[in-house]
Amino acid sequence: MTKHVEQYHGVLPVNKQSGLTSHDVVQKLRRVCNQRRIGHTGTLDPLAEGLMVVCLGRATRIVRFLTDWDKCYKAVLYLGLTSTTFDREGVDPEAVPKPVPSLSQKDIDDILERFRGRISQTVPVYSSIRVDGERLYNRARRGEDITPPSREVVIDELTMTVFEPPYMQLTIKCSKGTYIRSLADDIGKAVGCGAYLERLKRVSIGNLHLDDSYTLEQIEQKAESGDLDKIIRPCHEVLDYSAICVTGEFGRNIVNGPLLKKSDVVRIDGCFDPGDTVLIKDKQGNVLAVGTAGTRSSDFRSADDRKLFEYKRVLN
Numbered sequence: 001m002t003k004h005v006e007q008y009h010g011v012l013p014v015n016k017q018s019g020l021t022s023h024d025v026v027q028k029l030r031r032v033c034n035q036r037r038i039g040h041t042g043t044l045d046p047l048a049e050g051l052m053v054v055c056l057g058r059a060t061r062i063v064r065f066l067t068d069w070d071k072c073y074k075a076v077l078y079l080g081l082t083s084t085t086f087d088r089e090g091v092d093p094e095a096v097p098k099p100v101p102s103l104s105q106k107d108i109d110d111i112l113e114r115f116r117g118r119i120s121q122t123v124p125v126y127s128s129i130r131v132d133g134e135r136l137y138n139r140a141r142r143g144e145d146i147t148p149p150s151r152e153v154v155i156d157e158l159t160m161t162v163f164e165p166p167y168m169q170l171t172i173k174c175s176k177g178t179y180i181r182s183l184a185d186d187i188g189k190a191v192g193c194g195a196y197l198e199r200l201k202r203v204s205i206g207n208l209h210l211d212d213s214y215t216l217e218q219i220e221q222k223a224e225s226g227d228l229d230k231i232i233r234p235c236h237e238v239l240d241y242s243a244i245c246v247t248g249e250f251g252r253n254i255v256n257g258p259l260l261k262k263s264d265v266v267r268i269d270g271c272f273d274p275g276d277t278v279l280i281k282d283k284q285g286n287v288l289a290v291g292t293a294g295t296r297s298s299d300f301r302s303a304d305d306r307k308l309f310e311y312k313r314v315l316n
Helices: 022-033 057-067 105-113 136-141 180-191 216-225 248-252 297-302
Strands: 010-016 038-040 049-056 071-079 117-122 150-164 167-174 195-205 243-246 265-269 277-281 287-293 309-314
Touching: 010 022, 010 057, 010 216, 022 038, 022 049, 022 216, 038 057, 049 057, 057 287, 057 309, 071 180, 105 150, 105 180, 117 180, 167 180, 180 195, 265 297, 277 309
Parallel strands: 049 195, 243 277
Antiparallel strands: 010 049, 038 049, 071 167, 071 195, 117 150, 150 167, 243 265, 277 287, 287 309
16 A cells, blocks of 8 residues: 655644634645645634644644644624523524623723633533533533533633624633633623623634634645645744754654753754753754753753753654
């Protein structure tokens, strides 16, 4: 059997359109790129749009590091109605909206302040989280009585940008695992009239931004013209960590996870402390591995070889 050869290795920022699942996006890209190894760094609900970060080929091995990055969203809430799914899909079409209370800027600031920082958030019952081995949305669709789990998340920024009742537009910067649908429902309860998530756009993940992303149609056009490689970003441009640059001989053997010795190091780029995530790169700047520093960069040349670096992931 002929082995499938993957052509692309890197990170592709995708502008997902509303109506597509994250799975739809990955399956489409598998066909366009003719690649099997494709992964993404965070699901977007079908009704949501915006940035999806997709990793191709060897870059799928860095998905776990990109998944931890904070995310930024633009959200529009509809006040006065609630939803079983916390978004517009679960709104009862016969429901009568409640009047939206008259809110001053201070009233809104006081409400939003409750949701800034580290908070506990209840997972929507219509979500892909597994409980007892089964996804919650399957149990919800069967009408089962469900007590969804809670999780701690961090809301670094929560700012109202537009308030034209019944609509409220928010900018949200948050940690991984945050459900903006749940946040919308909770804000509606705090206001007193209920709310659901009307629209959602993810505008950034870490240092990657929606302005630098491509729609599926644009990606397909690039593939047809032979220019797809020009919009795929190499791992070293995306992973914003300090690096240990190694000799060619060490790089060629890195798949075996050899002990890093000071004699294998060509130079150090940046600064790090023990426990920090660091990269191993070759002299050309290609990322070979991701791991944990065992010493400060300033003490590197005097440190014990056995404590220089601990592997997390080899990319080759």
